[in-house]
Amino acid sequence: QVQVVESGGGLVQAGGSLTLSCAASGRTLRISAMGWYRQAPGKQREPVAVSTGGGRTNYADSVKGRFTISRDSAKNTVDLQMNSLKPEDTAVYYCNVVAGIRDMSYWGKGTLVTVSA
Numbered sequence: 001q002v003q004v005v006e007s008g009g010g011l012v013q014a015g016g017s018l019t020l021s022c023a024a025s026g027r028t029l030r031i032s033a034m035g036w037y038r039q040a041p042g043k044q045r046e047p048v049a050v051s052t053g054g055g056r057t058n059y060a061d062s063v064k065g066r067f068t069i070s071r072d073s074a075k076n077t078v079d080l081q082m083n084s085l086k087p088e089d090t091a092v093y094y095c096n097v098v099a100g101i102r103d104m105s106y107w108g109k110g111t112l113v114t115v116s117a
Contacts, residue, residue, distance in 0.1 A: 002026045002106040006095045009111030017083045020111060022095030024076040033098040034071050034078040038091035038113075045094065049080060063089075085115045 008020040024031065035050030049059045049069035057069055068081040078095065092110040099106065 002028060002031075002097050002099050002104075004095050004097050004106050004108035006093065006108040006111040009093060009113045011114045011116065012085055013116050014085060014087055016085050016115075017081070018085060018113060019082065020080040020093055020095075020113070022078045022080075022097075022108060024095075024097045024099070024106070028076045028097075028099060030101065031073070031076060031097055031099045032103055033096075034076075035096050036069065036078070036080045037094045037096055038089075039094070039110075040088075040091040043091075048093070050096075051078060082113070085113075087115045087117050089113060090115050 003025045006022045012018050033050055033052045036048040037045050038048050039045040048063055049067055051057050051069050051071040066084045071078045092112050094110045095108040097106045
């Protein structure tokens with residue numbers, strides 16, 4: 001099992017910045033990906049930024065140029081630096097960890113980010 005814990009959400013004005021942090025613990029010997037997803041009210045959960053093997057990262061088009069994902073494989077942590085925040089970025093942000101020989105997906109409980117206009 002892998003435990004995933006997020007932190008860093010909160011309320012910020014449009015144009016502001018926020019950093020989310022995520023730490024994985026437990027059976028973390030074989031983590032193949034760590035990333036951030038979000039779910040806005042009434043919408044489906046969607047990927048925001050994901051770090052896979054070899055330092056590859058993928059971003060949603062809506063956050064390119066504004067968000068930066070940083071992964072520390074030695075510490076099993078992943079941060080999401082969010083700049084130039086917009087009201088439409090308001091959502092619960094979830095950290096996801098893919099680990100194990102069967103690439104099991106583990107989720108944190110989520111952290112709320114609210115961007116006011």
